[in-house]
Amino acid sequence: xxxxxxxxxxxxxxxxxxxxxxxxxxxxxxxxxxxxxxxxxxxxxxxxxxxxxxxxxxxxxxxxxxxxxxxxxxxxxxxxxxxxxxxxxxxxxxxxxxxxxxxxxxxxxxxxxxxxxxxxxxxxxxxxxxxxxxxxxxxxxxxxxxxxxxxxxxxxxxxxxxxxxxxxxxxxxxxxxxxxxxxxxxxxxxxxxxxxxxxxxxxxxxxxxxxxxxxxxxxxxxxxxxxxxxxxxxxxxxxxxxxxxxxxxxxxxxxxxxxxxxxxxxxxxxxxxxxxxxxxxxxxxxxxxxxxxxxxxxxxxxxxxxxxxxxxxxxxxxxxxxxxxxxxxxxxxx
Numbered sequence: 001x002x003x004x005x006x007x008x009x010x011x012x013x014x015x016x017x018x019x020x021x022x023x024x025x026x027x028x029x030x031x032x033x034x035x036x037x038x039x040x041x042x043x044x045x046x047x048x049x050x051x052x053x054x055x056x057x058x059x060x061x062x063x064x065x066x067x068x069x070x071x072x073x074x075x076x077x078x079x080x081x082x083x084x085x086x087x088x089x090x091x092x093x094x095x096x097x098x099x100x101x102x103x104x105x106x107x108x109x110x111x112x113x114x115x116x117x118x119x120x121x122x123x124x125x126x127x128x129x130x131x132x133x134x135x136x137x138x139x140x141x142x143x144x145x146x147x148x149x150x151x152x153x154x155x156x157x158x159x160x161x162x163x164x165x166x167x168x169x170x171x172x173x174x175x176x177x178x179x180x181x182x183x184x185x186x187x188x189x190x191x192x193x194x195x196x197x198x199x200x201x202x203x204x205x206x207x208x209x210x211x212x213x214x215x216x217x218x219x220x221x222x223x224x225x226x227x228x229x230x231x232x233x234x235x236x237x238x239x240x241x242x243x244x245x246x247x248x249x250x251x252x253x254x255x256x257x258x259x260x261x262x263x264x265x266x267x268x269x270x271x272x273x274x275x276x277x278x279x280x281x282x283x284x285x286x287x288x289x290x291x292x293x294x295x296x297x298x299x300x301x302x303x304x305x306x307x308x309x310x311x312x313x314x315x316x317x318x319x320x321x322x323x324x325x326x327x328x329x330x331x332x333x334x
Contacts, residue, residue: 158246
């Protein structure tokens with residue numbers, strides 16, 4: 001066992017040493033922006049260098065918005081909700097970060113995590129740091145909840161956005177259970193502890209409780225949009241019926257400011273920053289959010305790893321509300 005551990009330590013050290021020349025070569029060769037164009041070495045440079053000069057920080061949100069801790073040091077967390085929240089808070093504290101470009105490519109997620117990231121964007125604006133959102137393929141539901149807090153929103157004409165609403169996805173197996181002779185036995189501390197159980201018919205009172213929960217979250221969602229986009233709440237509710245919009249449709253409704261690509265969003269942010277800080281030149285741009293060489297080598301490990309046997313939420317809420325059930329949150333903004 002000691003020999004194996006010793007070899008593992010040496011392997012890690014060797015990879016770290018190899019990472020230095022690899023990083024130098026990568027920096028020299030340049031890279032590509034999200035739109036496929038070559039990075040400009042004058043505007044994008046090493047993250048370490050960025051710490052010592054004023055710059056724009058690029059933060060990318062990808063995938064489902066859900067509070068899920070990283071399980072391994074070998075897996076990259078770039079783009080995850082927790083990583084984005086951490087990056088936004090770092091940008092708030094850093095005196096060198098003058099503005100933030102938030103690239104959103106998410107279909108939505110859980111209500112609380114969407115609200116936490118939304119609040120982090122609001123805090124950046126309150127601190128005087130402009131934030132521009134660049135929408136990717138999709139920025140819907142919780143993705144839009146986060147976006148509406150920005151100073152400006154830029155979407156591609158074909159971006160899917162909107163889907164403003166909240167939903168609880170449930171299934172009921174009572175008819176099937178009765179057919180095969182399954183009879184659940186439930187011991188509970190209160191009348192509604194097994195609310196929405198899939199093994200019994202939902203009562204009207206239970207339905208009303210869940211409907212009130214959904215509508216309360218919906219009110220929070222629409223209020224955030226009204227405040228962030230400066231749109232009357234009554235008008236927001238006329239378009240917040242759950243339907244999705246293209247970027248072009250969203251612009252006509254006032255949900256998006258401008259149609260354009262990632263590059264267009266960055267150019268807009270540069271203009272805003274120069275006006276805000278009375279600058280003549282563009283700010284440097286930190287686009288580097290790689291997870292490191294170990295994450296790159298082991299990026300497939302997360303896909304091959306078996307799912308967690310249990311979730312901490314199992315002990316706190318009924319299993320039907322477990323956001324990890326079927327790998328999809330059930331209490332969603334979508």
